[in-house]
Amino acid sequence: xxxxxxxxxxxxxxxxxxxxxxxxxxxxxxxxxxxxxxxxxxxxxxxxxxxxxxxxxxxxxxxxxxxxxxxxxxxxxxxxxxxxxxxxxxxxxxxxxxxxxxxxxxxxxxxxxxxxxxxxx
Amino acid sequence: xxxxxxxxxxxxxxxxxxxxxxxxxxxxxxxxxxxxxxxxxxxxxxxxxxxxxxxxxxxxxxxxxxxxxxxxxxxxxxxxxxxxxxxxxxxxxxxxxxxxxxxxxxxxxxx
Numbered sequence: 110x111x112x113x114x115x116x117x118x119x120x121x122x123x124x125x126x127x128x129x130x131x132x133x134x135x136x137x138x139x140x141x142x143x144x145x146x147x148x149x150x151x152x153x154x155x156x157x158x159x160x161x162x163x164x165x166x167x168x169x170x171x172x173x174x175x176x177x178x179x180x181x182x183x184x185x186x187x188x189x190x191x192x193x194x195x196x197x198x199x200x201x202x203x204x205x206x207x208x209x210x211x212x213x214x215x216x217x218x219x220x221x222x223x224x225x226x227x228x229x230x
Numbered sequence: 231x232x233x234x235x236x237x238x239x240x241x242x243x244x245x246x247x248x249x250x251x252x253x254x255x256x257x258x259x260x261x262x263x264x265x266x267x268x269x270x271x272x273x274x275x276x277x278x279x280x281x282x283x284x285x286x287x288x289x290x291x292x293x294x295x296x297x298x299x300x301x302x303x304x305x306x307x308x309x310x311x312x313x314x315x316x317x318x319x320x321x322x323x324x325x326x327x328x329x330x331x332x333x334x335x336x337x338x339x340x341x
Contacts, residue, residue: 144330154267154275154320156330168329204274214324215281216265220274 111135111219113205118224121195125228129190131205131221138181139164142208143188144217145179147201147226157203158190172198195228202226232256234321234333241339246311250336252321253303260297262323264304269335270317278319279306308338316340 117129131143145157158179159168167179178191188205205221208214233255242248252264266279277286279295282304294307304323308315321333 146330146332153318153335154269154322154332156332159329209277209280211281213263215263216277216322217267218277218280218286220276222274 111207113207113219113221115203115205115221115224118203118226120227120229122230123196123228125195126191126193127195127226129192129203129224129226130187131189132185132187133207134186136207138186138188139183141210143179143181144206144208145190146204146206148204148223149198149201155201160188162208192226195226197228200226200228231328232325232331234323234331236321236333236336238334239337239339241341242311243341244311244313247307247309248311248338250306250319250338251303252305252333253301254323257325258299259302259304260299262325264295264297265322266295266306267320267322268317269320275320311340313340
């Protein structure tokens, strides 16, 4: 059974840093594109970052570019999101998602349960 | 970046059929696949439609997706509404300049 389990969320002060992890089970993360999507309290879904299956390509939303970095650890079968210079606007539930395996782009097939990041003084 | 515009909310009675629209503002709706995600209260989203009209295994056939080039929009139709269908629904697509774009979401209320 495919599962994605996020960890690392918590309370952080403005300007601080945090590292989120997403551990996959039931599949090899190196065989899929992996992404992060977030949802601010009471708001809609916002795409954050993408890592290609090959690991060669990384894309970021303009709102996080230069502050967030997506990485992969094949030994741990995990994907991480390194977040720095955090602001209150980064407060959200962060979901790890797996790309559907297809030709081109065809969305996500599995979502994690999410981890809450709260940026507050 | 382009925008996907969804109605804020829709409501319908159990057993009826409801359609949620997703209009692409700038660019053609059929230039990239459209997906639909369901998010029940307090839960993570799940995929109900991918590649415009494909249902993942486990999603009831009551859920269907389509594309309308004349209105430049995608639609999610749910027939035989059940109380368990009450949720937020998000459309999603992409293009070369916008890796992933979500619509603002539609709150479905089953009366």
